Amino acid sequence: MVSQVAADLVLLGGNVLTMNHLKPQAEAIAIKGGHIIKVGSDREVKPLIGKATRVIELNGKTVLPGFIDTHVHVVDFARLLMWLDVTDVDSIAELQRRIKEHLYKSTLNDWIVGRGWDDTRFAEQRMPNRFDLDAVAPDNPVIMYYKCGPLCVVNSKALELAAITKTTPDPIDGIIDRDVSTCEPTGILRGTATNLVFKKVPEPTFEKLVETTALALQKIVSTGITTIHWLATSEVDLDILKHLAEKKQVPLYIYLVIPLSLMGPQISKLPQNDFVKIGGVEILVDGYLSSGTAALSEQYSNAQSMNTNLLCTNAQLKETIKKVVNSGLQVIIHAMGDKAIDVALNALEAVNVKSRPRIDQPALFNPNLIERLKNQNVVLSVQPVVGESEFTVYAAIERLGKERARWLYPLKTLFESGIYVCGGSDCPMEPLNPLLAIQSAVKRQFFPEEELTLNEALQMYTINAAYASNEENKKGSIEEHKQADLTILSEPLYTLNLNKISNISVERVIIRGKLFENT
Numbered sequence: 343m344v345s346q347v348a349a350d351l352v353l354l355g356g357n358v359l360t361m362n363h364l365k366p367q368a369e370a371i372a373i374k375g376g377h378i379i380k381v382g383s384d385r386e387v388k389p390l391i392g393k394a395t396r397v398i399e400l401n402g403k404t405v406l407p408g409f410i411d412t413h414v415h416v417v418d419f420a421r422l423l424m425w426l427d428v429t430d431v432d433s434i435a436e437l438q439r440r441i442k443e444h445l446y447k448s449t450l451n452d453w454i455v456g457r458g459w460d461d462t463r464f465a466e467q468r469m470p471n472r473f474d475l476d477a478v479a480p481d482n483p484v485i486m487y488y489k490c491g492p493l494c495v496v497n498s499k500a501l502e503l504a505a506i507t508k509t510t511p512d513p514i515d516g517i518i519d520r521d522v523s524t525c526e527p528t529g530i531l532r533g534t535a536t537n538l539v540f541k542k543v544p545e546p547t548f549e550k551l552v553e554t555t556a557l558a559l560q561k562i563v564s565t566g567i568t569t570i571h572w573l574a575t576s577e578v579d580l581d582i583l584k585h586l587a588e589k590k591q592v593p594l595y596i597y598l599v600i601p602l603s604l605m606g607p608q609i610s611k612l613p614q615n616d617f618v619k620i621g622g623v624e625i626l627v628d629g630y631l632s633s634g635t636a637a638l639s640e641q642y643s644n645a646q647s648m649n650t651n652l653l654c655t656n657a658q659l660k661e662t663i664k665k666v667v668n669s670g671l672q673v674i675i676h677a678m679g680d681k682a683i684d685v686a687l688n689a690l691e692a693v694n695v696k697s698r699p700r701i702d703q704p705a706l707f708n709p710n711l712i713e714r715l716k717n718q719n720v721v722l723s724v725q726p727v728v729g730e731s732e733f734t735v736y737a738a739i740e741r742l743g744k745e746r747a748r749w750l751y752p753l754k755t756l757f758e759s760g761i762y763v764c765g766g767s768d769c770p771m772e773p774l775n776p777l778l779a780i781q782s783a784v785k786r787q788f789f790p791e792e793e794l795t796l797n798e799a800l801q802m803y804t805i806n807a808a809y810a811s812n813e814e815n816k817k818g819s820i821e822e823h824k825q826a827d828l829t830i831l832s833e834p835l836y837t838l839n840l841n842k843i844s845n846i847s848v849e850r851v852i853i854r855g856k857l858f859e860n861t
C-alpha cells in the first residue's frame with residue numbers, strides 16, 4: 343500500500359523555513375514527481391518513505407524555498423566568466439604572475455581580459471601601470487578591470503591597438519591618466535576612456551558563448567537560485583537560449599524578459615516549455631543613478647551638466663504599454679529616478695494596466711510616490727546590493743544631498759506600506775549571491791532605519807519574487823502541491839550574526855525534485 347504513495351525524495355530532520363505564513367516551520371519534506379507532497383514533522387513524513395525513496399538526513403540544516411533572482415543578465419555574466427579573475431590578488435607582482443600564467447594558454451594575438459584588482463590590497467600600495475603589464479605581456483594586448491565601476495589598466499600593446507597616445511584628448515566623461523612629466527598615458531583609463539580600448543576586444547564566437555552560458559547557468563544554480571528572470575539584451579540571448587533548450591542544458595526555470603526591440607516574430611523561434619517562458623517586456627524610461635542618467639525631479643546636487651532626461655515621451659510610453667498589454671506579456675518598466683517612477687505611474691494609470699505591472703530597478707522614492715505605488719498595485723523589483731554600492735561606491739549622499747538620499751532604497755518603508763518588493767542582483771553589475779543581497783537588506787551602513795527583518799529579506803527572494811511573475815501558486819514557499827524547488831544551507835540562518843549571512847554556503851539545491859550537490 344505504502345509504495346503507491348511513496349515519495350521519490352524525503353528530507354528529514356531539517357530546519358525548514360517554509361515562507362508560508364500559515365505554517366512557517368517544519369522538519370521534513372516529501373517530494374514526488376517534481377512536486378512537494380508533504381511538509382511536516384519527521385513523524386508525519388516518514389510513512390511516505392518507500393523502498394525506492396532516497397532519504398536525506400539534514401541534521402538540523404536550514405531549508406528554504408529555492409531563491410528567485412528577478413534581474414540577471416545571463417549572457418553578460420557568461421562573458422565575464424571568460425575573463426581572468428584577479429579579485430583575490432594582493433600585490434602587483436602576483437597580478438603579473440597571473441597574467442603570465444594565463445599567457446601560456448594564449449596565442450600571440452589573443453587579448454588578455456581580466457577583472458577584479460583592488461590596489462588598496464596591494465603590497466606595493468599603488469595602482470598598476472602599463473609598464474607593470476608590459477614586463478610580462480609585451481606582445482599580447484592586456485586589459486584588466488578594477489573591482490568595480492568603469493576603471494581599468496591596459497598595457498602598451500592595447501594602447502597601440504586603440505591608437506591612444508599622449509596627444510589623444512580625454513573623451514567626454516572619461517580620463518586617460520598621464521605621466522606628469524612626459525604626458526604619456528600611464529595605462530590607467532577611467533569612465534568612457536575604458537571603452538576606447540574595450541571596443542577593440544573581439545567578440546567571442548557564438549559556440550563559445552553558448553558553452554559559457556551553460557556554465558553560467560550551472561553557477562547560478564550553485565548559489566541556491568532555482569528561478570531567474572533573464573533580462574535579455576539582444577537577439578543573441580534568444581539564439582543562445584534556444585540552443586541550450588534544445589540540448590537540454592537549462593537546469594533552472596527561466597522567466598525571460600525581452601527588450602522592446604525584440605517584440606516581434608523573432609520571439610516565436612524560442613520554444614517555450616516547462617523551463618523557459620517569455621514573460622515580460624522591459625520598457626526603458628531612464629538610465630542609471632551611478633552614471634548620472636537616472637531621471638530626477640530635481641537636479642543632481644553636485645553637478646549641473648548631468649542628464650535628467652527621460653528616454654521616451656509620455657505619449658510614447660503610453661502607446662508602448664498598450665502594445666505590451668495587448669501582446670499578453672508583463673509590463674516591466676525600468677525607472678530608477680523619482681521623475682521616471684512618477685512618469686511610469688502616470689502612464690500605467692492612464693492605460694489602466696491590471697495584470698500586475700512591475701517597475702524594475704526603482705531607486706529614488708518619496709512618500710507621495712510610495713502612496714501611489716501602493717494604490718496602483720505595482721510590484722517593485724529592487725537590487726539591494728546595487729543600493730549599497732550607490733552609497734559606498736557612487737557617493738549617493740554627496741550626489742543627491744542627505745534629505746533626498748534618505749529616500750534611496752527605503753526598503754522598510756516600502757514593505758510597511760504593503761507593496762510587493764522582490765529582489766534581484768543585476769548580475770554581472772553586482773555579484774549574484776542571493777545571501778549577499780539578503781545581508782545588504784538586513785544590515786545597512788546608511789539609513790539603518792530602512793533595514794528589513796531577515797524574514798522580510800527572505801520574502802524578497804522567494805514568495806514575493808514568485809508573485810512578481812504571477813507564479814506564487816507554483817513556487818516561492820514550501821507548501822504541498824508546489825514545485826519542489828529548494829535550497830539547503832550549510833548553517834542555521836537565525837542564530838547567525840547578520841553580518842555573516844553572505845558567508846553561508848549552499849550545500850544542495852533541488853529543482854523540480856532534481857538534486858544538485860555543491861561539492
Ligand SMILES: [Zn+2]
Nearest residue numbers: 413415573768
Ligand atoms: Zn540590469
